[in-house]
Amino acid sequence: xxxxxxxxxxxxxxxxxxxxxxxxxxxxxxxxxxxxxxxxxxxxxxxxxxxxxxxxxxxxxxxxxxxxxxxxxxxxxxxxxxxxxxxxxxxxxxxxxxxxxxxxxxxxxxxxxxxxxxxxxxxxxxxxxxxxxxxxxxxxxxxxxxxxxxxxxxxxxxxxxxxxxxxxxxxxxxxxxxxxxxxxxxxxxxxxxxxxxxxxxxxxxxxxxxxxxxxxxxxxxxxxxxxxxxxxxxxxxxxxxxxxxxxxxxxxxxxxxxxxxxxxxxxxxxxxxxxxxxxxxxxxxxxxxxxxxxxxxxxxxxxxxxxxxxxxxxxxxxxxxxxxxxxxxxxxxxxxxxxxxxxxxxxxxxxxx
Ligand code: ADP
Ligand code: GN1
Ligand code: MG
Numbered sequence: 001x002x003x004x005x006x007x008x009x010x011x012x013x014x015x016x017x018x019x020x021x022x023x024x025x026x027x028x029x030x031x032x033x034x035x036x037x038x039x040x041x042x043x044x045x046x047x048x049x050x051x052x053x054x055x056x057x058x059x060x061x062x063x064x065x066x067x068x069x070x071x072x073x074x075x076x077x078x079x080x081x082x083x084x085x086x087x088x089x090x091x092x093x094x095x096x097x098x099x100x101x102x103x104x105x106x107x108x109x110x111x112x113x114x115x116x117x118x119x120x121x122x123x124x125x126x127x128x129x130x131x132x133x134x135x136x137x138x139x140x141x142x143x144x145x146x147x148x149x150x151x152x153x154x155x156x157x158x159x160x161x162x163x164x165x166x167x168x169x170x171x172x173x174x175x176x177x178x179x180x181x182x183x184x185x186x187x188x189x190x191x192x193x194x195x196x197x198x199x200x201x202x203x204x205x206x207x208x209x210x211x212x213x214x215x216x217x218x219x220x221x222x223x224x225x226x227x228x229x230x231x232x233x234x235x236x237x238x239x240x241x242x243x244x245x246x247x248x249x250x251x252x253x254x255x256x257x258x259x260x261x262x263x264x265x266x267x268x269x270x271x272x273x274x275x276x277x278x279x280x281x282x283x284x285x286x287x288x289x290x291x292x293x294x295x296x297x298x299x300x301x302x303x304x305x306x307x308x309x310x311x312x313x314x315x316x317x318x319x320x321x322x323x324x325x326x327x328x329x330x331x332x333x334x335x336x337x338x339x340x341x342x343x344x345x346x347x348x349x350x351x352x353x
Pocket of ligand 2: 024025026027028207208210213228230231254303
């Protein structure tokens with residue numbers, strides 16, 4: 001069936017197709033086709049309106065491509081390229097009820113956890129540039145793909161509902177983890193309560209800045225392309241900074257079981273901050289700057305709470321490949337938050353708040 005769907009797209013491939021699962025995303029079904037194209041089954045349980053989602057991606061990538069060409073870059077390598085079907089559509093519905101899309105494959109390296117300050121510095125500059133390139137994009141054109149995506153208060157409310165329902169009877173075994181989030185409820189409103197004010201403006205943001213959503217030039221540590229544009233929506237710049245620290249300033253994988261390996265690496269945190277500020281310092285408001293370090297705690301707290309919520313709910317949202325996978329992920333996030341809480345004043349010094 002994948003072969004038939006792929007053939008509807010307007011590519012030069014007409015012989016035998018080799019379609020293999022690809023990448024480590026938690027949301028969509030991703031395949032590499034003949035080493036030249038990425039085909040994805042969009043997760044329509046999560047993205048309920050894939051057509052509008054794809055319209056967002058077409059608008060955003062067209063805007064980015066103009067900027068890339070202006071600076072003499074390569075528009076096929078430095079952002080996603082949506083391949084249309086032979087009859088001009090931007091996605092194709094499969095018989096399985098899934099929505100499929102095709103992108104040009106970007107030859108690159110990708111990382112699930114950081115390996116050097118150089119990598120993370122380049123990552124941060126690339127995200128900073130991404131914001132700059134989208135700063136003149138009219139946010140009102142964007143469809144809100146997942147409403148309240150980073151509304152941490154709503155995420156907290158969902159966590160409480162799921163906990164009350166406890167439909168898999170898992171709460172009893174994870175009392176400590178539950179208590180961790182309950183006792184930090186106050187974090188949840190700190191950004192969302194002032195979002196949209198002059199001090200915490202809405203900007204066009206990526207909203208999913210984990211390390212494997214940025215590709216690096218093969219064999220180098222140079223950032224090449226920011227991908228996974230599914231959640232590009234109006235948001236706070238703190239969402240992108242904080243979420244990037246969650247994975248970019250950690251030497252351990254998001255699902256590491258040996259918690260003694262988990263924590264924030266201050267050298268990586270400094271490198272990311274330096275790269276990010278090199279691009280964005282002038283555009284940050286005083287409040288954004290003051291909350292930059294805290295945003296790393298907030299986004300890690302939010303993500304950990306989402307993992308634990310999904311564990312309690314029976315693992316319906318994030319893809320898992322082993323028993324307790326979401327619980328392992330929640331535990332690494334808890335450990336990261338605890339470590340950052342200890343080091344917050346040091347982090348604030350580094351960001352210059
Ligand atoms: P998910 O929402 O499931 O995370 P992504 O769009 O991030 O889906 O894709 C999953 C992975 O596939 C990425 O982390 C990346 O490694 C790879 N990938 C996606 N699109 C491309 C592309 N155009 N070129 C190269 N690799 C890609
Ligand atoms: C998901 O799509 P992916 O795997 O890059 C999730 C993010 C989480 C991340 C945690 C649409 O990112 O919000 O932070 O997992 N994406 C969506 O690893 O929910
Ligand atoms: Mg991804």
